[in-house]
Amino acid sequence: MxxxxxxxxxxxxxxxxxxxxxxxxxxxxxxxxxxxxxxxxxxxxxxxxxxxxxxxxxxxxxxxxxxxxxxxxxxxxxxxxxxxxxxxxxxxxxxxxxxxxxxxxxxxxxxxxxxxxxxxxxxxxxxxxxxxxxxxxxxxxxxxxxxEATLSPSVTRQLISHVTGAAPAGATARRDRARRLLDTLSEREHDVAVAIGQGCTNAEIAARLYMSVATVKAYVSRLLVKLNLNNRVQVALLVHDAELV
The missing domain is CATH 3.40.50.2300 (Response regulator)
Structure with missing residues (x-):
């Protein structure tokens, strides 16, 4: 040590x-x-x-x-x-x-x-x-x-796409659960969650949704609390489970 x-x-x-x-x-x-x-x-x-x-x-x-x-x-x-x-x-x-x-x-x-x-x-x-x-x-x-985000728009999307593409056991149950959780979000929160799932940075989300970066950060924090998740990587996985990207 x-x-x-x-x-x-x-x-x-x-x-x-x-x-x-x-x-x-x-x-x-x-x-x-x-x-x-x-x-x-x-x-x-x-x-x-x-x-x-x-x-x-x-x-x-x-x-x-x-x-x-x-x-x-x-x-x-x-x-x-x-x-x-x-x-x-x-x-x-x-x-x-x-x-x-x-x-x-x-x-x-x-x-x-x-x-x-x-x-x-x-x-x-x-x-x-x-x-x-x-x-x-x-x-x-x-x-x-x-x-901040650790999802690389190139490498991480490739990896997540690979591991979710084979429809592993329990995938249907995870999809249904993910969709139920995401349905609890407001439209704007949902848009931010999907952008996270696509590997977007806070700056990219801000440009796409016409927000300030500070507002995006506030939305991300709200998502974590509302969905009871630890970090934005788990938000991305939830979006992938829901088959939204």
């Missing part, structure tokens, strides 16, 4: 009663969970090279995640799926059931599509392919920490 670096983010620090007199923004705290030491080292080098990020800990298995999160207080967890004892999916589901959990980005490859879908339904904020360019990994961590 790596030693804790830096100080916690403002909200996490405030929740723990920690104060700081630093004038600048605190780094985004990242925990890396992967059973491959080379992958952990590579991700640490990539993320550690950005002054706005701090790798505060590492774990080699999902069984180590609860202690690592408690000890490092990360803002974002990069979570591998395939690990020997407790896999990343089980660890993500357990972590996201906690109060005020860190955001989770799962690490995967295209041949783990069904696993990715399970992780996103569990509340993971998104996913990264292990061959993602370093700059995109950094940007993904930043977006997740800021509560």
């Amino acid at each position: 790596a030693t804790v670096a830096g100080v916690t983010g403002e909200q996490r620090a405030a929740g723990n009663g920690v104060t700081t007199e630093q004038a600048g923004p605190t780094p985004i705290r990242v925990l890396i969970v992967d059973d491959d030491a080379l992958v952990r080292a590579g991700l640490s080098m990539i993320l550690g090279g950005d002054p706005g990020l701090a790798v505060v800990g590492e774990a080699a298995d999902g069984s180590q995640v609860p202690a690592a999160v408690a000890g490092c207080a990360p803002d974002v967890v990069l979570m591998d799926i395939r690990m020997p004892r407790v896999d990343g999916l089980t660890a993500t589901e357990a972590l996201r059931r906690n109060a005020n959990p860190p955001e989770v980005i799962v690490l995967t490859t295209f041949d783990a599509d069904a696993d990715v879908l399970r992780a996103l339904r569990a509340g993971a904020a998104g996913f990264l392919l292990k061959d993602t360019p370093p700059a995109e990994i950094v940007q993904a961590v930043r977006r997740v920490a800021a509560g």
Whole structure:
């Protein structure tokens, strides 16, 4: 386990009663969970090279995640799926059931599509392919920490389309449930939800629906509360379940 670096983010620090007199923004705290030491080292080098990020800990298995999160207080967890004892999916589901959990980005490859879908339904904020360019990994961590979209209009739509296109068992029940939930929305909320499902950013939604970005953000927050979801990725999955995109 790596030693804790830096100080916690403002909200996490405030929740723990920690104060700081630093004038600048605190780094985004990242925990890396992967059973491959080379992958952990590579991700640490990539993320550690950005002054706005701090790798505060590492774990080699999902069984180590609860202690690592408690000890490092990360803002974002990069979570591998395939690990020997407790896999990343089980660890993500357990972590996201906690109060005020860190955001989770799962690490995967295209041949783990069904696993990715399970992780996103569990509340993971998104996913990264292990061959993602370093700059995109950094940007993904930043977006997740800021509560912004992690859905890439190209890669994510391709993945979600693939995993939902095979009509898996229970798809009809999920479709009906998703449509019932979306029917509780106002027309404007419904339009925002569909745009999220299409992978649009807040700026793109604002341009499409003639809103300000601030108004879009307010609608997204309202959707999460109304639909009882963790993040906009789950909104997108709900829209896909309803077969609206």
